[in-house]
Amino acid sequence: MGDSASAGPAISRNFFSTIKFRYIRHIIQAQILILVLYAAANYSLPIRLLWYVDPLLSIPAALSGAVIAVPLLMLGAAMLAAGMAFGRAFCGWICPLGFVQDLTSFGRKKSWMPEASRYVKYAILIAGLIMPVLAGWTFLEWVTPMSVLPRALGPIWESYDSLALGVVVFLVAVFFAVVTEKRAWCRHICPLGAILSVPASKKAIGISVTEERCIRCLKCERSCTMGIIDIKGQLGLRWDSECILCLACRDACPTNAIGPVLRP
């Protein structure tokens, strides 16, 4: 992106611009998904970190007064600090439930969900932070994206009599994405995405559009995983803190007009 000022409206083609980030991203996501689903009783620290960095595990636990898990709180704070740098990049590049949605809602382009329903995840987050104080118990783990997948597949491996709600939550997540729009769970429900988009409003790396190069083809709008790009209106991201930095817009852009930039 460094030569954007001098390049002008001409279409620059260098090696960097030909890389499709989608493949790199899906390879990373697939490896993490395999690790999360890996069924043998082998649970070394790197994959355990996925749960440890979840601030929605340690913060409600501390609020409820049950246990102040200092290492988890520190890792959760590190996750929020990373949100200051990359925003919701965790959702786009690591989260296994996000990957499943990427796979199941592949061809979907247009969304018909009301925009205001994106606030639902903030309501869930607020409830999940007030409830531990009021009643001393936590419920956000029901929808923690790392837990939804193994919980749904456990009964299939072993037995069906504990099937119950674990599978239901997973199926809701997947079918929601299939019938409504891409990443519907991440857009409307996931409280981890909600808490990550708080530091993401001040993030260091974000998507921006170079006005001179943009030909208004709207390919980025259609490709956007989170459905937040608005080219006709404000030539940028309408809900910038929701951006998961999946770089689908950069892959789709024919003129390299849109991409990640370091913000001052």
Added chain:
Amino acid sequence: MPGSTPFDAMTRRQFITTVGAGAVVSIMGASLARTSARDPVLRPPGAVDEEAFLSLCARCGRCIPACPNSALRLQGLDNGLQNLMTPKLVPSKGYCIMPVNGCENCIRACPTKVLQPISLEGLSSNQLSSRLKMGTASVDTRICIPYALKQPCLACKEICPVEGAITTKGGEGQGPGAAVRRPVFNNEVCVGCGACENACPTAPKAVTVSSKGAKRTEWRA
């Protein structure tokens, strides 16, 4: 627009609805949680104390397929919302084989360490309950075959992996009924693995394992 958040576009009405909905849900949930609090259920081995368990258990269900003996189940709503999707040892489906061979698959599968590693090194069978104590077995003498029917049955004692957890009484007299040996459960030695309940042939089970007397550990990273 750099730095634009959902809250920039939010109207006052939407803000009040979001915060209000969160608050209302939490107050409703809080009252539900109070009414649904129960005694702790039988947990997998190495479980941390119940408060920490309920708040740090990720409800991921990883321990369920990890168990080689199919002893664990995720709970539904039958024990309240707090227990929803947390693991439970169900002896009628399978029993914990940790006292038999030191299996700790569920402990290693747990991503948030609400199941803490237990070292059983150097403990003889009847000392296991000093470190591993999930619960206690007890017998209902109205159902138990040797007690109620005066017929021989020691299925629980035969399968019990802990030496001295189940002893017998009777069997020394003469004549019909007098010669039946009856199982006696020793609460201090029992580890609560559930093997006896699993083996008990009656329905409903005469031998049941409850979480009474369980030793729970402190949470450590």
